[in-house]
Amino acid sequence: MSDVKPIEKQGARSIGPTAEDIFSQDGDNPPSFITEESYESLGNQTLAPERYTSREFHDLEMKYMWTKVWQMACREEEIPKVGDYLVYEVGDISVIVVRSQEDKFDAFLNACRHRGTQLRESGARGNVSQFRCPFHGWTWEIDGTLQSIPCRWDFPEVTDEGYRLSSVQVDTWGGYVFINLDPSAESLENYLGVLPSHFERWPLEDRYLTANVQRQLNCNWKVALEAFLEAYHVVQTHPQALPFTGDSNTKYDVWGDNISRLLTWSGIPSPHMDNPPSDEDITSMLVYGVGTEARAEGMDLPDAPTARHALAELLKAQMKEVYKADLSHLTITEIVDSTQYFVFPNFCPWLAPSLPLVYRFRPFGNDPDKCLMEAQLLHPVPDEGPRPEPVTRRELGPDDPFTDAPELNQISPVFEQDMGNLHRIQKGLKAAREGVTLGNYQEIRIRHFHKTLDKYLEAGQNR
Numbered sequence: 259m260s261d262v263k264p265i266e267k268q269g270a271r272s273i274g275p276t277a278e279d280i281f282s283q284d285g286d287n288p289p290s291f292i293t294e295e296s297y298e299s300l301g302n303q304t305l306a307p308e309r310y311t312s313r314e315f316h317d318l319e320m321k322y323m324w325t326k327v328w329q330m331a332c333r334e335e336e337i338p339k340v341g342d343y344l345v346y347e348v349g350d351i352s353v354i355v356v357r358s359q360e361d362k363f364d365a366f367l368n369a370c371r372h373r374g375t376q377l378r379e380s381g382a383r384g385n386v387s388q389f390r391c392p393f394h395g396w397t398w399e400i401d402g403t404l405q406s407i408p409c410r411w412d413f414p415e416v417t418d419e420g421y422r423l424s425s426v427q428v429d430t431w432g433g434y435v436f437i438n439l440d441p442s443a444e445s446l447e448n449y450l451g452v453l454p455s456h457f458e459r460w461p462l463e464d465r466y467l468t469a470n471v472q473r474q475l476n477c478n479w480k481v482a483l484e485a486f487l488e489a490y491h492v493v494q495t496h497p498q499a500l501p502f503t504g505d506s507n508t509k510y511d512v513w514g515d516n517i518s519r520l521l522t523w524s525g526i527p528s529p530h531m532d533n534p535p536s537d538e539d540i541t542s543m544l545v546y547g548v549g550t551e552a553r554a555e556g557m558d559l560p561d562a563p564t565a566r567h568a569l570a571e572l573l574k575a576q577m578k579e580v581y582k583a584d585l586s587h588l589t590i591t592e593i594v595d596s597t598q599y600f601v602f603p604n605f606c607p608w609l610a611p612s613l614p615l616v617y618r619f620r621p622f623g624n625d626p627d628k629c630l631m632e633a634q635l636l637h638p639v640p641d642e643g644p645r646p647e648p649v650t651r652r653e654l655g656p657d658d659p660f661t662d663a664p665e666l667n668q669i670s671p672v673f674e675q676d677m678g679n680l681h682r683i684q685k686g687l688k689a690a691r692e693g694v695t696l697g698n699y700q701e702i703r704i705r706h707f708h709k710t711l712d713k714y715l716e717a718g719q720n721r
């Protein structure tokens with residue numbers, strides 16, 4: 259059997275059910291933002307391996323991209339009280355993000371206005387009533403207002419207004435605080451494009467952190483990111499998922515410069531499988547075996563027309579019981595599928611209650627061979643009662659496996675399969691002579707990401 263299904267205009271697609279087939283079998287009319295197709299070919303040029311390995315390219319990213327983009331700095335719930343702050347860093351960029359009022363966040367360059375001393379150390383988090391420089395004691399209020407200078411008589415040129423802390427743009431969406439170092443950047447709302455409308459039916463702000471894990475990795479930040487932008491690797495890297503994962507027929511969409519999405523089917527077998535399991539077996543694997551939050555010991559399998567119907571029913575019941583959250587308004591695809599969004603340059607929120615993940619990737623220091631990956635789980639805040647406290651953040655070193663973070667539940671072994679590839683990709687890219695080749699459809703999000711990255715680098719270099 260051929261493993262390709264030609265689709266006019268859009269180029270080839272995998273064999274196996276299409277999105278339309280699956281939605282029609284679900285029979286519950288998913289919203290248009292899910293069913294919409296937003297794909298176009300973006301060419302087939304190879305990418306130079308140096309994009310991932312050279313210091314020069316890293317420096318260009320730092321200078322022309324990271325200083326211009328909206329980037330997720332933290333969850334609002336990580337700094338819940340007035341005066342709570344944390345230091346967000348990428349490369350040499352260091353920003354203090356602080357809750358300056360009950361409902362207001364501020365962000366400042368982490369540098370003293372006197373002689374530049376770092377005001378708070380890298381990675382610091384805590385609560386303050388003011389920011390005092392450890393060198394000579396210049397002091398600012400938490401909203402950045404200059405409060406006091408020892409021997410002020412010696413600084414006649416210093417005015418209160420001219421010597422506020424250097425502020426950085428800050429805005430919020432979905433319970434996240436974003437920052438942007440470019441004072442003339444477009445608004446966060448514009449930048450996010452279609453994204454907020456796609457999360458209206460299951461808002462990220464109505465969820466709370468049940469896992470917040472950072473790990474240092476020995477690869478470029480883009481190598482790590484790109485390992486999570488496609489489902490093409492599932493057949494080789496995560497073969498245990500094939501019986502219940504529609505991988506090669508994953509739906510990919512891109513919007514504007516900043517947003518893309520993959521929708522990988524759950525509860526149907528991979529088109530790669532020669533002898534796919536029955537719906538009943540799929541349901542039982544998903545409920546009792548590996549894979550999703552639906553695992554619930556002793557739970558009876560519902561009598562449903564397909565594994566997807568059964569899974570959706572079970573997940574809704576579980577969310578109601580465990581998290582007191584009513585998800586009855588969501589359609590099957592919204593509940594069971596692995597629907598993951600990407601916001602340029604490094605933020606990946608998932609839509610799915612079955613796998614309520616969020617990723618963030620960024621360079622570690624100024625080393626193009628190292629990065630930080632963060633994985634969060636965000637479960638629903640109960641419909642009634644107080645908002646649960648977020649989990650404490652965990653930081654793992656390069657040799658600490660994700661399985662050291664039990665709060666990530668059954669996802670860790672899957673991450674470990676991905677991790678096994680990353681340092682080898684980085685090493686291979688250094689040895690490579692030819693460019694990186696991308697699939698037209700399955701790797702469109704990687705190409706889209708590099709196109710946007712190039713827009714920033716070209717705009718910066720042409721200025």
Ligand code: FES
Pocket residue numbers: 370371372373374375391392393394395396
């Ligand atoms: S460098 Fe900060 S007070 Fe002097």
Ligand SMILES: [Fe+2]
Pocket residue numbers: 485486491495496672676
């Ligand atoms: Fe993976």
